[in-house]
Amino acid sequence: MARRLTILGSTGSIGKSALRVVRDCPGEFEIVGLGANSNVDELARQIDEFKPARAALADAAAAARLQQQVPGTEIDCGPDSIADLAAVDVDLVLCGLVGAVGLPSILRALESGNRIALANKEPMVMAGRLIMSEARERGVRVLPVDSEHNAVFQLLEGRDLADLRRVYLTASGGPFYGRPRESLRDVKPEEAMKHPRWDMGAKISVDSATLMNKGLEIIEAMWLFDLPLETIEAIIHPQSLVHGLVEFKDGHILAHLGVTDMTLPIQFALTWPKRVESSMARLDLAAMGELSFAAPDFSEFPCLGHAMQAARQGGTAGAVLNAANEVAVAAFRQGRIPYLAIAEVVGEVLESSSYCEEYSLESILEVDAETRRLAEGVVQASGVTSL
Ligand SMILES: NC(=O)c1ccc[n+]([C@@H]2O[C@H](COP(=O)([O-])OP(=O)(O)OC[C@H]3O[C@@H](n4cnc5c(N)ncnc54)[C@H](OP(=O)(O)O)[C@@H]3O)[C@@H](O)[C@H]2O)c1
Structure with a gap:
């Protein structure tokens, strides 16, 4: 059927x-x-x-x-x-x-x-x-469906979560990985959206450049897999061939590999629990070359730090983080703020917002709307409304 x-x-x-x-x-x-x-x-x-x-x-x-x-x-x-x-x-x-x-x-x-x-x-x-x-x-x-969470889902299927020590979500580092922050002052939206490995929509491409995407994914993983924040880590892996890793208490680490093509995790999610033959590209292990990993530098990627702060805060902080980021990314794409101001807008909004632990659909939508107003005010006050 x-x-x-x-x-x-x-x-x-x-x-x-x-x-x-x-x-x-x-x-x-x-x-x-x-x-x-x-x-x-x-x-x-x-x-x-x-x-x-x-x-x-x-x-x-x-x-x-x-x-x-x-x-x-x-x-x-x-x-x-x-x-x-x-x-x-x-x-x-x-x-x-x-x-x-x-x-x-x-x-x-x-x-x-x-x-x-x-x-x-x-x-x-x-x-x-x-x-x-x-x-x-x-x-x-x-x-x-997200490739990293899809990888972790496959790695954890049928396992006892009590044995789990850590989950790693890989990040390519985006188009500016390795470039000093001060060299990013004048980058254009087209440059930020030119992801080195994945072909994606505009918003997630900018989020990947700032590493906000990995921060959002850490929070997503907490909820999807019911895990505390301390068990989830982002790790830079520029080749984007390993999508997720899980470490167990006995020291074993299992990794999930696949081509950088979203049809792969999408097909898995659509056919689960079945696996269906696919004609999509296959990973050629012999041609893969070097696989490298590095810890993210939070001073180079302040958006990742903002996301971790919101994750620790909990409650409505995730909604504040997300709304501030959506407004800041849209303003950057419209040429209203420079690239580096994305993190500044999000940081300022997080600092000036108040949070509560409990929420309903109605109250979270109110937090979302209120934060958008606040973030828009910060964008306008930054004084760079038409670059
Ligand atoms: N792209 C990827 O490879 C990738 C990988 C992992 C996770 N994700 C996540 O998947 C989601 C989609 O990403 P994407 O890259 O596919 O985005 P996208 O290319 O920008 O596509 C967004 C889709 O949402 C529709 N949409 C936007 N605003 C809407 C609204 N107000 N009401 C109804 N529909 C609306 C768009 O319709 P129109 O075309 O008519 O505007 C379009 O169909 C994001 O949350 C992203 O973080 C994406």
């Missing part, structure tokens, strides 16, 4: 890779729903090829244009339409949305009993406790 699948963020980097997996595994999947923000042409192509029963665009004007292109498929629209799509009964919802916007959809999918393949890490950073308690209550699995 084909698995019924909905893809949120189908027009993005993760969404398109997921559809490559579907194409590559004939008979394994039936696409029930596709959703995105405003990319009319890409979604029209996908509807034509995969014939979903339902589709949605958050942007109403774009949805109206799409409806004209695909009169045979009903197009829902508005921000709630994506969460409504997540709630349609399927075997699996892949969440490839970017940013905090994915949180309501993830919760709606879980409430409806839909298993989730999760790429969209920001909601986990904001509200990991809420997501994982909902998943536990409903008895629904959250399968990690």
Whole structure:
């Protein structure tokens, strides 16, 4: 029986890779729903090829244009339409949305009993406790798509967590690894988005350059695997061939290797617990060359330190960290602040925010909105509003 699948963020980097997996595994999947923000042409192509029963665009004007292109498929629209799509009964919802916007959809999918393949890490950073308690209550699995978490998931499957000493999440170091910080004053968004190993969406590419991405992933791993912060470490591995490692109390370290292609972890999450033949590129061990590892230098990557601070703080600090970072990265991409100001904006917002331990969906969305206002104020006060 084909698995019924909905893809949120189908027009993005993760969404398109997921559809490559579907194409590559004939008979394994039936696409029930596709959703995105405003990319009319890409979604029209996908509807034509995969014939979903339902589709949605958050942007109403774009949805109206799409409806004209695909009169045979009903197009829902508005921000709630994506969460409504997540709630349609399927075997699996892949969440490839970017940013905090994915949180309501993830919760709606879980409430409806839909298993989730999760790429969209920001909601986990904001509200990991809420997501994982909902998943536990409903008895629904959250399968990690992020390559590092997917690696750790595979390494830990069937193991006794009491034997675990440490989890390592690898980081390439991004396009500026090894360059002194003062040489990064004038880097352009295009340079920051040019990741040396992975081809990804714009926001995660900037997060990879600042290493905020690894900080977000450490918090994501705490929630996904129910681990204390002290057991999770980031390690720089410029070749990006080892994605995750786990160390056990007897000193053994197991590593997961794979090509730098997101179709690999996506396919694993979509077919789990089965493994399905793949025609994607294979890792050539003999051609791999050197594999190197180094501890991250927190003075070179202050965003990683900010994320660790938020992880230690807990409660609503993850939502503050995430919202401040989303605003700062958007401002950098718009040319409103320089690259190095991303970390400064996030640091200043973290310092001037107050936190509480407990939260609900409503209160975390309020924290998100309030932090965005605060961060926007810091961006504007930085005085570099048009570079
Ligand atoms: N890319 C990777 O290799 C990779 C690897 C690991 C984890 N991740 C994580 O996966 C998530 C997606 O990353 P990505 O690189 O695929 O991002 P992306 O290429 O920017 O794609 C984002 C997707 O989300 C949709 N979207 C954006 N805002 C929306 C809104 N308000 N309402 C509805 N849909 C919205 C976009 O639709 P439009 O196209 O219509 O704008 C697009 O389909 C991120 O959380 C990222 O950290 C990505």
